[in-house]
Amino acid sequence: MAGVKMVPPYVAEYQLNDKIQEIARFGVVEHNTEDQIREKVFKTIEDLEIPATKDNIKVTAGTTRVTIQVDYTVPVDILFYHVDLHFTPSSENKSIT
Secondary structure, three states: OHHHHHHHHHHHHHHHHHHHHHHHHHHHHHOOOHHHHHHHHHHHHHHOOOOOOHHHEEEEEOOOEEEEEEOEEEEEEEOOEEEEEEEOOEEEEEOOO
16 A cells, blocks of 8 residues: 555656756756756656745756756655655756867
8 A cells, every 4th residue: 555655656756857857958058048948847846746846946057057946745645644744856967168
């Protein structure tokens, strides 16, 4: 029972981390604004049904560097036990030139 409730948030965090690494990589090349990057990350969060808001997404985008940080908590109830799983996926990518 615990595995059924505990595994999905970890899988979603892994998928989100993979996606924000990709977004950061392309954000440097495409010179996206912080708002554009935040929207892409938030779309991924919605698709993965992660309980996070745009306020949980911190983006820094410059001409040679993109940094993305997401900080959120997932509440999990297992019968009479409650636990909050805290996740902080992040990625930073720098331009080669």
